[in-house]
Amino acid sequence: MSIVSRMKKQTAPSTGGRPEADSSAPLLEVENLQVEFRTRDGVAKAVNGVTFTLEAGRTRAILGESGSGKSVTAQAIMGILDSPPGYVTGGSVRHRGVDMLKLNREQRRLMRGSTVAMIFQDALSALNPVFTVGFQLGEMFRIHRGMSRKDARKKAIELLDLVRIPGAAQRVDDYPHQFSGGMRQRVMIAMALALDPEILIADEPTTALDVTVQAQIMKLLAELQAERSMGLLLITHDMGVVADVADDISVMYAGRVVEQAPVSEIYESPAHPYTKSLLESIPRVDLRGQELSVIKGLPPTLTAMPPGCSFAPRCYMAREKCGQEAPPAFDVAADRISRCHYWDEVHPA
C-alpha cells in the first residue's frame, strides 16, 4: 500500500464536513427529546421531552420499568432506532455542542462506535453467531480505521485482554456461543470500547447475567470508565445496580423523566411518589417476613395516555388535579427536578 493511499484511509473517516465540536460544551446534552412509534394501533409517544446532561467521567442512570422509554432514549441517542416505526420528532442530542440529530447519515454513522458506543442486554443475540469474536472486534478497526486483517486481529486480542478474558490469544478465534454469559458480555464491552469512545451507553448490561457475574461486569465497567473518563449512560431497571455506580439518576415513567437527581439525594429523599414507591419495593433483609410493598396496576398504554399525570392511576397520593393537569418539571433543587404537583409533600424540604 502506498503512503498516499494509507494516509487517505486514515483521514477518510474523520469529521466528514460536520460542524466543529466545542470542547467546552458538555459531553452529551439531551434536550426535550421526542420519539414516537407510528403503529397500526396509533401513534405511541415512547419518549416525551427527555432532558439531561452527561459529563465526561460521570455516570447517569436511566431508571424505569419495561416500556418506560429508557431503551428507546438510548437508541435515539445512538441513532439506531428501528425506523419505521420509530421516529425522532423533536428535541436535540448534542455532543460537545454539535446536534447529532442534524448530522447526515454518513456523519452519524462515523460517530457510532468511535464517539458513542453501546452495550446491549443479551450478548448472545447481540453478537453475530456466525462470525468469530475476533472478526467482530477486528471489524471496528478494519472499517473505522482501515487496518489490515492481521493488525485488527492483534488489536482484538489486546481488547480481550483488556476486559480480562483468560487466554485471549486463543479465544479470539472462538464463536460467541463458545463463551459463557459473563465472558460474552465482556466481549460486548470490548467491542464497545474498541475505538475509545467518549460516551458509552449500556442498555441493561447485566440483566441477562446471574448475580455474581453481574457484580463482576459492573465492576469492570466502572473501572474502565474511570480509566478512560468516559461518560456512561446506564439504562437499567435495577435499583441496586444504580446505587453502586451512578452519579446521577433519571427516573422514567411512560416516556417522561419524572424525577432527576444526584444519586445520594434520590435514595435519601425522593421527590416523586413513583420513585418513593420504587424504593419501598426493594426487598430488604431487615424487613424479612413482612409483606413486600408493590406498585399496584400497570403503566398506561402509550397509544392511549391518560390526561394529566401519567402515574396518577397508580399513585397513592393522587388527587383531582393529577387526573386533569399534566405536571410540568418542577425545580426541586439546583440539579433536581420532579414532575409531581405535590413534590414538596413527598419530599419535605
Place this chain on the structure above:
Amino acid sequence: MGRYIIRRLLQFIPTLAGALFLLHYLSSLAVQLNGNPARAMFGDRRPSEAMLAAVQKLYNLDDPCLEQVGNPCFGQFVNRVTSLAQGDLGTNFRGRPVTEIIADSLPLSARLAIIALVVQILIGITAGVFAGLRNKGVIDYAVKISTVVIIAFPVFVLGKVIQTTVNVPMTNALRDAAWAPDWLGTVFSISYQANSPWLSLLVPGMVLGALGLATTARLTRTSLIENLHADYVRTATAKGMPRRRVIGVHALRNSLIPVVTDLGLSVGVLLSGAVVTEAIFNIPGVGFQLINAIRVGESPVIVSLVTFFVLIYLVVNLLVDLLYAVLDPRIRYE
C-alpha cells in the same frame, strides 16, 4: 466429522438398495403389463419362436416371472444387484454399455445443471435481497408475484412456452439479419448444438433454473426480513458499520443458511426437471437418454440411470449438510 461422514455414507446403502428394488420392480411390472419388449424389436414382422427366444435370452427377458403380473422377479433382482456391485451397469438393446452412455451424456447434463444453478443462485438471491430490503415495496410485490407465477408453471409448460414464444420467433428473425452475430443465433437455437456446448444450453438452463429460482428468491427474502430485525444486525449498526456491510455481511450471511439447505434439496427438482428440459430442447443429456430408455423399455438403462440420479442426490445432500456446518459454526457433527 470423519465419523459422521462414514455414518452418512453407510446410510446410503439401504437407501440405494430400496431405490434399486423399487426400480427393478417397476420395470418388471412394465414388462408384465405392456408385454415383452423383445417382441417390439421386430416391429411389424412376426419373428419365429426360436428367434424370439434367442432375443429374449440375449436381453434377460426370458425369465418366466415376466409373464406373471405382480411377480417381483427376485431371481433377476439378485443377478442385477450382483452385476451392479461388480461395476457392470449392463447395456442397452443395441449393445452399448450404460457406462458409455453416461460418460457421453453426463457432461451435457452437468453443464445444464451448472447454468441452472448459477441462474438460480445469482438471480434468486439478488431478487430475494432486493425484495427483502424493500419489504412491501414495488420490487417486493414484483418479486412475490413473478415467483408465484413461476412456481405455478410446471417445467414442461414453461419450457414449451419459452421455446415457442422466444426461441422460434428469435430464430426466424435472426435468420436473415445480417447485423446479428452468430452466437446470438446459437443462444436462441431450438435444439442443442454440439459445436457450442455452453451457448446453446443457455436458454434451457435458464428454464431449468427458473424453477428453483422462485423458491430461492422467496426464501432469501423471508429469511433476510427476519434477520434484519435481529439483535446482531442492530449491534452492527451501533458499531458504525456502513449499511452495505450490515446487510451484505452480517444479515445476509445468516439469511443464506436456510437458502443453502434448499439449494441442496432443489438438486432433486433439477434432476427431474433436466429430464423434461432435455426432452423439450433436444439435448442428448442423461435425462434425454432416460426418456429414450423408458420409451423402448430398456430396463438395465432405466435402473442404472435412475440409481445414478439417486446417488447424485444423496452425495449432494451430504455435501450440503457439511457446508451447513461451515456456514453456521453452532452446528457440529460428531
